[in-house]
Amino acid sequence: MTSPVTGTAPGADRPLLEPLALYGAGFAADPHGHYRRLRAQGPLARVRIAPGVDALLVTDYHAAVDLLRDTETFTKDPRAWQAGVPADSPVLPVLGHRPTAAFTDGAVHARYRDAITDTLALIEPHRLRGEVARVAQRLIAAFSGTGTGDLIAQYARRLPLHVFTASLGVPPEDVGRVVRGVGGMMDSEGDAAAAYDDLVGVVSGLVAARRARPGRDLTTALLEHPAGLDDDEAVRQITLILSAGHDPTTNLIGNALLRMLSDSGYGRSLHGGAMTAREAIDDVLWRDPPLANMGAHFPRHDTEFHGVPLRSGQLVLVSFAAANTQSLPALSDSAVRSGDGAHLAWSTGPHRCPAKQSALLMAMTAIEQLTSQLCDLELAVEPDALVWRPGPFHRAPAHLPVRFTPLDTIPVHDGGGAPDDVDHVQIRVGGTPNG
Numbered sequence: 001m002t003s004p005v006t007g008t009a010p011g012a013d014r015p016l017l018e019p020l021a022l023y024g025a026g027f028a029a030d031p032h033g034h035y036r037r038l039r040a041q042g043p044l045a046r047v048r049i050a051p052g053v054d055a056l057l058v059t060d061y062h063a064a065v066d067l068l069r070d071t072e073t074f075t076k077d078p079r080a081w082q083a084g085v086p087a088d089s090p091v092l093p094v095l096g097h098r099p100t101a102a103f104t105d106g107a108v109h110a111r112y113r114d115a116i117t118d119t120l121a122l123i124e125p126h127r128l129r130g131e132v133a134r135v136a137q138r139l140i141a142a143f144s145g146t147g148t149g150d151l152i153a154q155y156a157r158r159l160p161l162h163v164f165t166a167s168l169g170v171p172p173e174d175v176g177r178v179v180r181g182v183g184g185m186m187d188s189e190g191d192a193a194a195a196y197d198d199l200v201g202v203v204s205g206l207v208a209a210r211r212a213r214p215g216r217d218l219t220t221a222l223l224e225h226p227a228g229l230d231d232d233e234a235v236r237q238i239t240l241i242l243s244a245g246h247d248p249t250t251n252l253i254g255n256a257l258l259r260m261l262s263d264s265g266y267g268r269s270l271h272g273g274a275m276t277a278r279e280a281i282d283d284v285l286w287r288d289p290p291l292a293n294m295g296a297h298f299p300r301h302d303t304e305f306h307g308v309p310l311r312s313g314q315l316v317l318v319s320f321a322a323a324n325t326q327s328l329p330a331l332s333d334s335a336v337r338s339g340d341g342a343h344l345a346w347s348t349g350p351h352r353c354p355a356k357q358s359a360l361l362m363a364m365t366a367i368e369q370l371t372s373q374l375c376d377l378e379l380a381v382e383p384d385a386l387v388w389r390p391g392p393f394h395r396a397p398a399h400l401p402v403r404f405t406p407l408d409t410i411p412v413h414d415g416g417g418a419p420d421d422v423d424h425v426q427i428r429v430g431g432t433p434n435g
């Protein structure tokens with residue numbers, strides 16, 4: 001069997017390289033170069049995701065699909081693995097066990113997942129589109145007069161969370177803490193654990209408030225779901241919705257905008273019949289999925305998988321990005337941009353993303369609003385000069401500096417209010433999960 005200690009290559013005699021680091025500036029600057037090197041080692045390769053924390057990363061498309069659907073061989077429960085990881089490791093806020101849909105199997109998973117999907121199903125698409133447009137218009141109005149902006153800090157990072165926090169009923173004064181908590185978790189740097197703890201603190205206050213005084217929001221709907229979640233379970237599922245929902249949606253909007261502004265086939269400007277929002281989103285979902293490496297699974301027992309020996313409890317991650325790009329050469333550009341074929345950006349199997357349609361709707365609406373209002377947007381720096389956020393899990397530009405012709409005024413169709421009032425946007429839910 002392969003041993004990280006002896007360094008013998010899985011299923012082959014060649015010596016294993018030192019695990020490639022999937023964190024830090026080197027990885028952020030060239031993830032696809034890293035994936036190419038890893039793919040050359042076979043369907044799975046050893047990687048280092050934080051100092052002292054190694055994993056096997058699946059880079060082969062078919063192996064990825066097999067793993068994500070194989071609930072007999074693999075569990076989502078990380079606790080056996082976690083026992084050997086330093087308690088202060090920056091990856092634990094993302095990978096460490098919590099009683100949520102993301103870390104459970106079978107009936108327990110089904111109970112949490114049903115509560116989440118039934119609750120999210122209460123968001124009516126036309127209301128979601130309207131609310132995203134309303135938030136978008138106010139965010140755009142806040143910087144459209146200046147002629148410059150950072151589309152991440154001033155738009156993509158603010159928009160999903162304003163929609164989520166409003167629909168969950170998070171008080172406006174706590175929105176900033178939620179943003180910092182979710183962002184800090186995913187960066188997997190020094191203060192990730194503190195960021196997660198603070199996020200749990202905010203959400204615990206919200207759950208306590210809604211237990212005492214139900215509202216017309218998704219938190220109340222989750223608490224009233226027939227699954228009968230207790231307070232801690234509800235806090236953990238809401239934290240999962242926020243962390244699983246906000247950061248990838250921000251990154252989907254950011255990556256797709258970058259694609260539209262920098263794709264050589266479409267020019268650097270949005271003037272004159274550019275790539276549509278949907279084309280850019282599909283392109284990004286194939287080539288730069290917002291959750292690049294995730295899908296943590298752990299073998300239930302020693303086994304062999306696609307010719308690679310695995311130890312019980314070992315961390316196996318799926319590179320959605322590497323698996324997707326492996327299958328790209330077989331596809332035409334138009335197939336990629338029209339979403340034909342099956343990329344893994346939403347994962348597959350029982351833990352696939354339950355919010356694909358809402359996330360797509362949010363991203364499309366956000367991009368359409370921006371590009372229709374600031375129609376001569378262009379990048380203010382060369383694409384090569386962009387800085388990407390660190391961390392092994394996500395693909396995310398840290399900033400997206402742009403310039404455009406300043407607007408004198410911008411229409412806001414909802415009756416006014418200052419830009420900061422986006423905190424008060426409400427998603428009205430259309431009834432309880434049972435009726």
Ligand code: HEM
Pocket residue numbers: 101102103113116240241244245246248249252285289290291294295296320344345346347350351352353354355356358359
């Ligand atoms: C409305 C926004 C979103 C919400 C509320 C949301 C929510 C969730 C939840 C609750 C899960 C865990 C499901 C389970 O374990 O059974 C999940 C998983 C996942 N989501 Fe989403 N998500 C959103 C947006 C996105 C976006 C934009 C992407 C990327 C394109 C994405 C990709 C994924 C992937 C790849 C997984 C599986 C993660 C894993 O295997 O560990 N999600 N999502």
